[in-house]
Amino acid sequence: MRTLQKIDYSSETEQLAKFAKALGHPVRLVILKHLSTQSCCYTGDLVEILPLAQSTISQHLKELKDAGLIQGEVNPPKIRYCIDKENWDKAKHMFAELFKEDFNKISCC
Amino acid sequence: MRTLQKIDYSSETEQLAKFAKALGHPVRLVILKHLSTQSCCYTGDLVEILPLAQSTISQHLKELKDAGLIQGEVNPPKIRYCIDKENWDKAKHMFAELFKEDFNKISCC
DNA sequence: ATAGTTAATCGCAAATATACGATTAATATT
DNA sequence: AATATTAATCGTATATTTGCGATTAACTAT
Numbered sequence: 372m373r374t375l376q377k378i379d380y381s382s383e384t385e386q387l388a389k390f391a392k393a394l395g396h397p398v399r400l401v402i403l404k405h406l407s408t409q410s411c412c413y414t415g416d417l418v419e420i421l422p423l424a425q426s427t428i429s430q431h432l433k434e435l436k437d438a439g440l441i442q443g444e445v446n447p448p449k450i451r452y453c454i455d456k457e458n459w460d461k462a463k464h465m466f467a468e469l470f471k472e473d474f475n476k477i478s479c480c
Numbered sequence: 481m482r483t484l485q486k487i488d489y490s491s492e493t494e495q496l497a498k499f500a501k502a503l504g505h506p507v508r509l510v511i512l513k514h515l516s517t518q519s520c521c522y523t524g525d526l527v528e529i530l531p532l533a534q535s536t537i538s539q540h541l542k543e544l545k546d547a548g549l550i551q552g553e554v555n556p557p558k559i560r561y562c563i564d565k566e567n568w569d570k571a572k573h574m575f576a577e578l579f580k581e582d583f584n585k586i587s588c589c
Numbered sequence: 590a591t592a593g594t595t596a597a598t599c600g601c602a603a604a605t606a607t608a609c610g611a612t613t614a615a616t617a618t619t
Numbered sequence: 620a621a622t623a624t625t626a627a628t629c630g631t632a633t634a635t636t637t638g639c640g641a642t643t644a645a646c647t648a649t
Contacts, residue, residue: 378531380506384513388506395501396637397489400578404493407581415596422487427638429597434636447646448595463579469503470572472516505607524626536608538627543606556616557625591649598643605636613628619621 387469390462393438398423399431406441406454414449496578499571502547507532507540515550515563523558 380388393399402417415432418425432452435441439458444451489497502508511526524541527534541561544550548567553560 378506380510384506384509388504388509391500391509392504394578395497395504397487397493397497398637400493400497400500401489403578418596424639425596426598426640430637433597443596445645448593450596459579466575466579469509469512470568470575507607527626533609534626535610535628539607542627552626554615557623559626593648594646596644599641601639601641603636603638605634607632607634609631609633611629614626616624618623 383465386461387465389438390440390465393435393440396431398428399435402428402431402435403440403454406452414446414451492574495570496574498547499549499574502544502549505540507537508544511537511540511544512549512563515561523555523560 394403398421401421405417405420415425415428417428417432421428432441432443436443439455440462441452442455444453503512507530510530514526514529524534524537526537526541530537541550541552545552548564549571550561551564553562
């Protein structure tokens with residue numbers, strides 16, 4: 372009995388939720404952190420870092436890619452992943468916007 | 481055959497993933513946005529704003545509360561919700577930290 | 590052509606998330 | 620005491636996520 376009504380949120384909200392969801396798993400955060408320290412790009416020998424099956428890691432990479440946070444560049448037979456700068460920036464700004472309110476000024480609670 | 485290995489991430493990573501996960505649903509973003517505009521606290525007549533069952537909204541509120549992003553104050557027979565300033569701030573900083581790298585400097589890709 | 594390497598994808602199992610209506614709990618009002 | 624109001628919780632159905640091994644696809648090197 373799921374989803375009787377199809378709610379439509381602003382595309383803003385939809386987009387931010389998508390980013391947040393992609394960031395909502397520790398493995399994916401580790402991957403992103405790795406990508407950011409590893410001067411830039413990197414390929415899937417995350418398999419050596421993480422105690423997970425290759426297929427599982429591939430799936431997480433796919434999710435990050437679908438969310439637009441990373442991009443893969445074929446470099447046969449490997450694939451180089453790197454942060455998708457444009458969307459990363461977008462996410463950065465959207466989160467900054469979300470958190471911009473300073474609730475210290477507010478009276479109650 | 482799930483989770484053969486119990487991976488332990490840094491508590492940092494674990495915490496950020498938890499925040500992100502809580503933010504990873506449009507309904508919860510709408511709730512937070514509402515809480516932030518509504519001078520401060522607010523009660524569950526989100527039910528009137530969102531086309532969702534009361535129980536569903538209650539569940540989303542619980543998730544936000546479990547993540548530490550909001551807090552509820554009993555005010556019988558209502559409950560006033562508001563942003564949990566301390567954790568909100570924590571989340572704000574953690575996301576800022578995550579996004580601080582500026583990938584424009586980086587060569588490849 | 591054959592074998593090797595890398596990574597995506599498929600099929601499956603189990604866990605978790607999302608939504609609902611119904612019920613319950615807590616309190617206020619009559 | 621009886622009723623009304625508000626919101627949590629329970630039970631349930633379905634969808635999605637997470638993980639795995641096995642297979643496939645794409646390309647290299649022999």
